[in-house]
Amino acid sequence: MQTNFSVEQLRDSDNAASNSVLRTCVHCGFCTATCPTFVLLGDELDSPRGRIYLIKEMLESGKPATEEVVRHVDRCLSCLSCMTTCPSGVNYMHLVDHARRYIEETYKRPWPERLMRGALGRVLPHPRLFRLALRGAALARPAAGLIPTGTMTGKRLQAMLSLAPAKLPPQSAAQKPQIHRAEGARRGRVALLTGCAQTVLAPSINEATIRLLTRLGIEVVIPAAIGCCGALTHHMGQHDPAMAAARAAITGWTREIEGEGLDAILINTSGCGTTVKDYGFMFRDAPPAEAAQAKRVAALAADISEYLVRIGYQPQRPAPDLTVAYHSACSLQHGQKITSAPKDLLKTAGFSVVEPRDPHLCCGSAGTYNIMQPEIAGQLRSRKLATLKDRRPDLIAAGNIGCITQLSGDGMPVLHTVELLDWMAGGPRPDAIGQSDV
Template sequence: MQTHFTAEQLRDPDTAEANKILRTCVHCGMCTATCPTFLLLGDELDSPRGRIYLIKDMLENDRPASELEVRHVDRCLSCLSCMTTCPSGVHYMHLVDHARRHIEETYVRPWPERALRAVLAKVLPNPSLFRLSLRAAALARPLGRLIPGQSMTAQRLRGMLALAPAALPPPSPVQEAQVHKAEGVRRGRVGLLTGCAQKVLNPSINEATIRLLTRMGIEVVITPGQGCCGALTHHMGQHDPAMAAARANITAWSAEIAGEGLDAIVVNASGCGTTLKDYGFMFREEPEAEQAARVSALAMDITEVLEKFAYAPTREKPGLTVAYHSACSLQHGQKITALPKQLLNRAGFTVKEPAEGHICCGSAGTYNILQPEIAGQLRARKLENINRTRADLIAAGNIGCMTQLAGDALPVVHTVELLDWMAGGPKPPRLATAGLPA
């Protein structure tokens, strides 16, 4: 794609990167075939190619974002399916992230939109505030059916109440800053990102991760000072809060690396993992560039760590069929596709892959709150394909997807909970309540 940025514009590193990405695009349109929003809406501007044209025009002319660009960029899930499909290697993720920051800095949204985004940016990365908000939402949940109208505000309110769980698990002390010693001879030492929303919604994921790794002889360090990875605000275009969250993590893990050292930084929420692995790029012009690159190089999904340390089950085969949902951030963002299924097979599960596995479930961070209608359609489509597998349960590697897919007949369990169970850990809580056999 031909571009016409000025020399002055190209002095900005982000604009120079956008120019490089835009020039990689050859207009082939192969991305449209795998884009969820184009699949549903059929609008060229709701495809990656269409959004690329909009972003190019906005950035090249160095003008504030208009309602047109905002509408179509906001509808992008950042599922990155287009990057898997693209034969030219267009790095759409960095381009759309830059566009979102430009929109945030130049476009004045209607006040209800600004208020909602401010609340999400404040509450979701803060476990204490998030827990309080979920308790309030659970109390208000019956009122969701009484909210009238089909306005975006009404849809969002109903959607947020529907997503709130009826009850929350109690806080888990094992997730707090501490060192979990390896059992037996220590084979490795890793840091664990405990996350923000996941800590509140499903602490059993972190508990299973710690149990499994320590039984395998791996010391697990939860460093003081770590918190949200920054992805939630980053994908809303809120650059400074995202960088502050990432910087805190980089500082915390760098101190640990300089001390006793780390063999890996384990991430069991794939949306967070995609962002951690991008810290090196995000901080390429910052004073922490070297530290950020080191953290990115150490970041590994839990399945990568289990494979590295030769995971092996100890229980008999459970006789259960698992529908494996491959989170977009894992398969498209991190290019981890076969490994989780191989580990589940090794653990004795029969693994089924639903049709359209490359299509997003509609969670996408805050997307199912900000774009509830599209997210709802994608959820229904995903569950229909999953139910056709006639599996006993759903396995996934991302808390956002798990929350989005919950509430159907099938229990949704994190992959690491199943692997921990088959290697001597307890039965996952969601399987126990579903009455599935041990």
């Protein structure tokens, strides 16, 4: 694709990076066939190719974003299915992240939307605030049906309340900063990113991860002063909060790396993993020492499934006769290119593993997408649940808390892959699986 940035514009590193991405695109349109929003809406501007044209014109003009550009970019899930499909290697992730930051800085949204986006960016990355917000949402849930849905604000409020769990799990002491010693001889030492929303919504995921790793001889460190990795605000275009969160995480992990050392930085929320692995790019303009730390952290980052394959996970008990429908989170399969590891581990554990007929399509979670774009997210959820249930599974497994939250509540147990692996390696039966299923 030919671009027309001025010399002055290209002095900005974001424009220079986007220019390189745009010049890689050859207009082939292969991406349209695997884009969830194009599949649903059939609008070229709601495809990666269409958005690329809109972003190109917006950035080259140097003018504030228009309502049209904002509408179509906002509808993008950042599922990155287009990057898996693209034969030219277009890094759409970097391009759309730049576009979102540009929109945030140049476009004035309607005040209800500004208020909601600001609240989400402030609350979700902070577990204490998030827990308080969920308690309030639980109290308000009975009134959800009374919210007028004639406006997008009403639909978003209703979506927010419907996603909030009726009851929160108790807080987990295992997630607090500490060192979980390996059982027996120590085979390795890792840091675990406990995350932000996950610590509140499903602490059982981190607990299962810690139990499993320590049982396998891995020392697990939960460093102090590491909260959100910055992914959530980064993908909302809120650049400064995202970089501050990422910088704090890098500082905390660097202390451990330069102290007793780390074999890996493990992440069991794939949306976070995609961002942490991209820290080198995000901090490319930082002072040399900070940029080097970011690259080192990114190089050590690994999804829990990657690491379990690396250390040779093996079950310790025979698996029950259960069929697991594996839902591949977009951030795992498209963002990190991890496709076989989780399925192979589940099979090693003894489960029968099936996949939906549309494994490449998003479930509609996508960070805050299921709140900000509830209609599209709802359609994608229904489609994904239907194709998963078509395989007649006993339960669904996924590697991302967003997907787990999105797909839950339809009568089918939805668990994190690591919870099943921990169970088969000697851990407790996950609460979501009833006694009758064992």
